Amino acid sequence: MSLIVNEVQRDIRTRILEAAGRAMADGSLPAAPTGDFNIEVPADRKNGDFSSNAAMAWARDLHRAPRMIGQAIVEHLDLGGSFLQKCEMAGAGFLNFYLSDSYYAAILQDVRAKGDRYGRSDYGKGKRINVEFISANPTGPMHMGNARGGALGDCLSAVLDAAGYDVYREFYVNDAGNQIEKFGLSLDIRYQQALLGEDAAQMPEDSYHGEDIREHAAAFAAQYGEQYLHVPEAQRRKALVDFALPKNIALMQENVAKYRIVYDKWFYESELHKGEVADTIALMQSKGLTYEKDGALWYRATEHGGEKDEVLVRSNGNPTYFAADIAYHRNKLEVRGFDKAIDIWGADHHGHVARMKGALEAIGIDSGRLDVILMQLVRLVSGGEVVRMSKRTGKAITLTDLLTDIPIDAVRFLFNMREPGSQMEFDLDLAVEQSAQNPVYYCQYAHARICSIFRKLANEGVLPRDCTTQELERLNAPEERELIRHLSALTEEIVGAAKNYDPARITRYTIDLASLFHKFYNACRVSVEDESLMQSRLYLCACVRDTIKNILTMLKIDVPESM
Numbered sequence: 001m002s003l004i005v006n007e008v009q010r011d012i013r014t015r016i017l018e019a020a021g022r023a024m025a026d027g028s029l030p031a032a033p034t035g036d037f038n039i040e041v042p043a044d045r046k047n048g049d050f051s052s053n054a055a056m057a058w059a060r061d062l063h064r065a066p067r068m069i070g071q072a073i074v075e076h077l078d079l080g081g082s083f084l085q086k087c088e089m090a091g092a093g094f095l096n097f098y099l100s101d102s103y104y105a106a107i108l109q110d111v112r113a114k115g116d117r118y119g120r121s122d123y124g125k126g127k128r129i130n131v132e133f134i135s136a137n138p139t140g141p142m143h144m145g146n147a148r149g150g151a152l153g154d155c156l157s158a159v160l161d162a163a164g165y166d167v168y169r170e171f172y173v174n175d176a177g178n179q180i181e182k183f184g185l186s187l188d189i190r191y192q193q194a195l196l197g198e199d200a201a202q203m204p205e206d207s208y209h210g211e212d213i214r215e216h217a218a219a220f221a222a223q224y225g226e227q228y229l230h231v232p233e234a235q236r237r238k239a240l241v242d243f244a245l246p247k248n249i250a251l252m253q254e255n256v257a258k259y260r261i262v263y264d265k266w267f268y269e270s271e272l273h274k275g276e277v278a279d280t281i282a283l284m285q286s287k288g289l290t291y292e293k294d295g296a297l298w299y300r301a302t303e304h305g306g307e308k309d310e311v312l313v314r315s316n317g318n319p320t321y322f323a324a325d326i327a328y329h330r331n332k333l334e335v336r337g338f339d340k341a342i343d344i345w346g347a348d349h350h351g352h353v354a355r356m357k358g359a360l361e362a363i364g365i366d367s368g369r370l371d372v373i374l375m376q377l378v379r380l381v382s383g384g385e386v387v388r389m390s391k392r393t394g395k396a397i398t399l400t401d402l403l404t405d406i407p408i409d410a411v412r413f414l415f416n417m418r419e420p421g422s423q424m425e426f427d428l429d430l431a432v433e434q435s436a437q438n439p440v441y442y443c444q445y446a447h448a449r450i451c452s453i454f455r456k457l458a459n460e461g462v463l464p465r466d467c468t469t470q471e472l473e474r475l476n477a478p479e480e481r482e483l484i485r486h487l488s489a490l491t492e493e494i495v496g497a498a499k500n501y502d503p504a505r506i507t508r509y510t511i512d513l514a515s516l517f518h519k520f521y522n523a524c525r526v527s528v529e530d531e532s533l534m535q536s537r538l539y540l541c542a543c544v545r546d547t548i549k550n551i552l553t554m555l556k557i558d559v560p561e562s563m
Contacts, residue, residue, distance in 0.1 A: 004488065009039050015077060022076040038052065038057070050096075051096050051097070055095060056094075070094070070095055084103075104480075108540060109472070116546070119490040119550055123163045123498065124160065126166050128165075129340045130336075132153075132341065133150065133152065133171075134150050134261075134344075135171055138173055139179055139180070139248065140210050147259075147411065155416045169262070173268045176268075179321075181237075183244070191220055194221040220240055260556040272331065277327045280363070289303075299359065301358060342372075343370070343371075344375055347375060347421075353372045356370065371501070373421075378424055406428065409440050414439065446514035447548045448563040453526055456527075480524060487544065490551075517541075520540075
């Protein structure tokens, strides 16, 4: 909500309490302590702009029927100097408050005064939040889950920033451990096959079979020939990884840049293995959290919420991914001192959440400082059918394919149309459609339509000017009031999206705003002979235009002025 809305709610509470005090003072109500009560926005505006259950909440305290209490409060209310026009009692004793014309004028003046900062607040009080998202395995191309995670993580970060948090975007690069060993093995076999034929070596079932592995191996063979065929296996695999991994990471960085994501840090797992993994393991040993078995070092996870104990160091002396992950979260929360870490993981990592939180508690870090968003998978559809292969490449659709074939605006907006925990279908046909059926196009068109109104009137010699409060109070048609009320809700929507880690609230808000604008435009002619009313409606149009621009800019979506 606009801060004005919060002020009105606080004012209503104060005036109800003052009215009750006056009623008790003159004997209309018994003098007795009273409890808390609610102030809400009714579903039906016929029941007021705000409604309170104070009379029902106090019935037991005051030993009076709610309607008797409500009537006494209404009779003793003083609404002077407020944005409240009147208060009526209804039903079982609800107190229904109606806003004055000056309230709606004040909302519009607030929107214009705040400009490109409208919607922002200090709710987060500058707390430092690390948002880690995508963090795709660098051993292969990024997939649809990474596409959704990228849009979700970046837009959530933007929402948190607008809500007053100090946000830090991070990509965790898994460039060490078991998956890199498997990457090296897979490249090695394809390298041998490229030079010696398919029968030279067999690919294990659990290795990486993607076409990208063949391409890397073929490029390596083209550059080095048989130079690495007869060196020790470890040396050959290291050379292959050193050749291919930077190319994969560079492609990742190229893709996320195209996706309009700018990370504050690309954090490499290999950096942790220079000391922090060992330090974390030593800390766990010093706290009695480990034991040795079969030559490996184990963590007593079952004593800290885990379903089974976990290996920290394998019998070959190599730390596990879990050990590195504990060190990584310790680095974020203790070493770098973020107030909170937010991780966006695929839903298949559900079981890892409790293990990680339990490990943090075990080493003395409040697990409440880690929040994990579990994101469901995406199904691509076209013509009502599930699509798995790219028409262009004939292979499984990757993030690269998606960003090549679909407008970035549509990808970022549509992936934030649903809550992270809900499965979603991404309609490829809808994403490229330039019509009101495409939600992002619909919102952009509303902005462009307003810009065209201003251009058309400027060509006729009509320029917008500032309006007085009295002029803005004339915007009292139902469509105008509904539009202004929706404008007033933006700040609270952003705060709600930040609290619930759900940027879909903002895309829905924007669609509703565009819809309400079109409804207003069709019902209320802007270019009218009454100059004062025309300027007031232009003022309202400017507020809607600027709010749409603020939101789309926050979500890194283009804001065209003509379409």
